[in-house]
Amino acid sequence: MDEIGNLLDRPRLYCNIDGLGELAGGAMCLGFALILWPMTHTPAGSVWERIPFFAFVVLMVLIHYGTKAAKTRITYPRTGFVEYRKQWNTSAIAAVSGALAAVGLSVVSRRHWDVSMLAPLAGLAFAAAYGYYFARAVRWKWAIAGAMALTPFVIAFFPTDVLTALGSDSPAAHPARARLSGSILVSLMVYGTMLLVSGGISLWLYLRRTPAPAQDGQ
Amino acid sequence: MNQHIRTIADLDRVIHEPGRLMIVALLFAVDRADFLYLQHETAMNKGTLSSHLSRLEEAGYVAVTKTYRGKVPQTLLCLTGTGRKAFEQYRRHLKEAL
Numbered sequence: 001m002d003e004i005g006n007l008l009d010r011p012r013l014y015c016n017i018d019g020l021g022e023l024a025g026g027a028m029c030l031g032f033a034l035i036l037w038p039m040t041h042t043p044a045g046s047v048w049e050r051i052p053f054f055a056f057v058v059l060m061v062l063i064h065y066g067t068k069a070a071k072t073r074i075t076y077p078r079t080g081f082v083e084y085r086k087q088w089n090t091s092a093i094a095a096v097s098g099a100l101a102a103v104g105l106s107v108v109s110r111r112h113w114d115v116s117m118l119a120p121l122a123g124l125a126f127a128a129a130y131g132y133y134f135a136r137a138v139r140w141k142w143a144i145a146g147a148m149a150l151t152p153f154v155i156a157f158f159p160t161d162v163l164t165a166l167g168s169d170s171p172a173a174h175p176a177r178a179r180l181s182g183s184i185l186v187s188l189m190v191y192g193t194m195l196l197v198s199g200g201i202s203l204w205l206y207l208r209r210t211p212a213p214a215q216d217g218q
Numbered sequence: 219m220n221q222h223i224r225t226i227a228d229l230d231r232v233i234h235e236p237g238r239l240m241i242v243a244l245l246f247a248v249d250r251a252d253f254l255y256l257q258h259e260t261a262m263n264k265g266t267l268s269s270h271l272s273r274l275e276e277a278g279y280v281a282v283t284k285t286y287r288g289k290v291p292q293t294l295l296c297l298t299g300t301g302r303k304a305f306e307q308y309r310r311h312l313k314e315a316l
Contacts, residue, residue: 004309007243010259011251076287080255081294082248 011082013137018075019202022134022195024067029192031059033185040168040181074203077213123152126191134198144198151190155183225315232277233308237262237270242279242297242305250283250296271295279304 015021035055042048127149135141155163164175167182233242240260245251257267274280279301283294297305 004239004243004312007240008247011244011247014255014259076252076254077290079258081252081287081292082255083250085247085249 011084014079014082015084016134016137016202017079018071018206019199019204020067020070020075022199022202024063024199026192026195026197026199027063027066028059029188029195031063032056033188033192035059036181036185036188040178040185074207078206078210123187124149130195138202141198144194148191148194151187151194152183155186155190158183158186225311229311229315230304230308232273232279233304235270237266238274241267241270241274242301245280245295245297246302246305248296250294253293253295256295274301277301277304 035052038048039052127145130148131142131145135145160179163182163186164178165182166185167180168174168178233239237260241256244256244259253264253267253271256262256271257264260267262270271280271282275282278298281296281298283296285292285294
């Protein structure tokens with residue numbers, strides 16, 4: 001029975017056989033950091049405050065269609081095409097979690113709460129998600145998952161003035177908010193880089209191990 | 219015949235063959251997949267995979283669609299409703315039998 005369970009799990013693991021999922025995740029993290037930067041470094045009421053929504057939509061569209069195009073050109077001709085079953089519950093959970101996280105961050109930001117103590121939890125959640133989606137198929141990726149879990153603890157030792165300077169142009173006005181923004185920016189950049197590195201290695205290994213696309217049809 | 223032995227005898231023989239069991243289990247987890255994917259995952263050669271797929275198609279468990287990816291022919295496969303039910307029933311029977 002376990003063997004059947006493993007077979008049923010294989011298509012899910014196949015989704016990131018080429019590392020494109022990680023590359024997309026890395027691009028998303030770095031893109032979010034790029035969007036967050038002008039938000040935290042421009043005066044209130046400036047035009048940059050209206051741009052993030054559109055930038056976010058453009059980023060998501062680029063990542064979605066970019067991944068699709070890469071799969072069509074690289075993965076499907078080499079190891080085959082798979083169309084996954086539409087699972088509304090997974091999409092709904094992702095949408096609700098995203099909305100809750102956005103609302104939570106907005107409340108924290110407005111009330112100037114210091115939630116830096118929650119950062120390690122976020123790091124552990126990120127590492128657990130990476131472990132579940134990417135690392136369980138490949139052993140060496142557990143090292144990346146471990147590094148992800150440790151990242152918030154390392155960031156916690158960053159000098160406060162560096163984090164607040166990264167988080168805002170006028171950190172003296174709202175130091176807790178500036179520190180939070182700075183921590184988020186650094187975390188996004190570190191996680192984005194880690195995902196890009198692990199996705200790049202996966203893609204390189206995939207290209208090395210799989211034969212060039214066959215042109216004789218099926 | 220006692221109940222336990224009857225459960226084993228009731229196992230669907232079309233699915234019970236290891237090669238076809240692999241194919242059906244892989245297709246059960248997706249909406250559809252192509253021939254190349256099944257070949258990659260099962261490590262069967264084209265002939266063996268084709269013959270298993272023909273048997274599953276005859277039984278009405280798998281639907282085969284021939285199409286093109288650009289100029290390259292592509293064979294898309296999906297489990298039919300009957301195939302899904304048969305696989306679920308097979309798993310249930312196997313669990314009871316074990």
